[in-house]
Amino acid sequence: MASFSITGLLADVWQKKIYPAEVVVEKGIIQAIRRLAADAPVNEGYILPGFIDSHVHIESSMLVPAEFARLAVLHGTVATVSDPHEIANVCGLPGVEYMIANGKTTPFKFYFGAPSCVPATVFETAGARLDVQEVEILLQKEEVKYLSEMMNFPGVLFKDPEVMQKIAAAQRLGKPVDGHAPGLRGEQAKQYIDAGISTDHECFTAAEALDKLRYGMKILIREGSAAKNFDALIDLLHDHPDNIMFCSDDKHPDSLVAGHINELCARAVAKGIDVFKALQAACVNPVLHYRLAVGLLRVGDPADFIVVKDMEKFEVKATYIDGEEVSRKWARSLTGASGKDNVERPAPINNFNCVPVKADDFIIPYTGQETVPVIEALDGQLITNRIDLPAGWLLDEDLQQLVSNPDKDVLKMAVVNRYQPARPSMAFIRNFGLKAGALASSVAHDSHNIVAVGADDESLVRAINLVIAQRGGVSCYSPGPTSPGGGIPQQELVIALPVAGLMSDEDGYAVANAYTAIDAMAKAMGSRLSAPFMTLSFMALLVIPHLKLSDLGLFDGDQFKLI
DSSP, X not given: OOOEEEEEEEEETTTTEEEEEEEEEETTEEEEEEEOOTTOOOSSSEEEEOEEEEEEOGGGGTBOHHHHHHHHGGGTEEEEEEOTHHHHHHHOHHHHHHHHHHHTTSSSEEEEEEOSOSSSOSSSOOSOOOOHHXXXXXXXXXXXXXXXXXXXXXXXXXXXXXXXXXXXHHHHTTOOEEEXXXXXXXXXHHHHHHTTEEEESOOOSHHHHHHHXXXXXXXXXXXXXXXXXXXXXXXXXXXXXXXXXXXXXXXXXXXXXXXXXXXXHHHXXXXXXXXXXXXXXXXIHHHHHHTOOOOOSXXXXXXXXXXXXXXXXXXXXXXXXXXXXXXXHHOOOSSSOOOOOOOXXXXXXXXXXXXXXXXXXXXXXXXXXXXXXXXXXXXXOSOEEEEEEEGGGGEETTTTEXXXXXXXXXXXXXXXXXXSOOOOXXXXXXXXXXXXXXXXXXXXXXXXXXXXXESSHHHHHHHHHHHHHTTSEEEEEEOOOSSTTOXXXXXXXXXXXXXXXTBBOSOHHHHHHHHHHHHHHHHHTTOOOSSHHHHHHTTTOTTSXXXXXXXXXXXETTTTXXX
């Protein structure tokens, strides 16, 4: 490793001061930080610790870790606290090992968790199971820093033996336990936290977050491609800087091209948050909480730092990891040559075994009911509402079947078991806005069966079979204009995701461009959602209230049972 030094305006997060300084690096370690005279010339901008995403599912970027890293470093991210829960639900322990191995092919600092809830519930079909013994195997790995989000909060409250054994294993090994308890308040929140749960990224109101802060929990402010809680929670950083972190949770590739944790720092400062409190949440707190081997601009630390143009927009000029300027190594413009290297990556891993569907699979007979329970999707939220709408809106009297009604924005939704041939489960959903056609995806938290929504059964079949033909992917199908001069031409787009049906191992920018195109097509078909495919991916997420659909049927998240 080369030795070098740079000068700039150092943001000292320990003294909470900014001053001219020279940072001297030898063999990847900061050997000296020399404070310069106030009027000394400097040749760089502001030197800061690198940003850390304190909770992210890399799989949701649709990129393997190595490609995620290429995009993230350009925004000053040097490390992630990554929960490989998604690939674990598909491929089990080998899936987690794939993520670790792929991450090691880059200088980026990936730190993984041991997934605590695989499968997430017994009310869906997953591709694998991680028992206590396998969780402990993962927790013993150096790359695994924590027990991933404990979504089974009823299991914690009722002291389920397997749940408590997993928590105990993490505590015995000195590793923190992440939480996941949306809406949990009061005495139940205290009981959950007292069991050893240290963080939560699911708060969607400041009151809920304050409740959990009072009981000693750390709160992660999340701003992803679908779930956005920044505005609701950011003011907490004024009074609780030691116990707040920033995270994305789920980040689609087009969003990652645009920005990452640097965007949250810019928004925080714009809202009047002290810049050092923003940096504490973005850089310092994750390192301290998870005991990460990431430098924080101290003598003797790994040389993990960034240079930004200013302390308002946080536009990144350079990113260093272990003294290597990785942003230059991986830099490329959207029109320039790819920065992708030729390092050999682990071979893709998958678990996909279903057969093409046909229109008859999606018939919903009318049984005389007056109302139909409908999932109401909410833009920017993982939670959904249950609304009961007149069955007459959906009734085809000639066929005596319930069908989509695009005029009322009530569309048929289906979940297809991707692990074995089975009849699809079906429901109805509102707020997707499609006037014609269908969307489908094998990215469907948590079990990652195929989820689809469509304006008619034939479109559902076409979109789902596009995904099945690729053994995983996201697809969009338009049958063409439904009236003269209206709609878009007949066409289909699909992004193949051969790694567990969740990720592509192709160039990250190419995947981002393809995603931008398919997202635009969905919106041209009428969707008003800011991220239609990300929202779709959460409509089978049973652990988030209120009404969801699994491959086994419609699920009431409040009663925690199939209905």
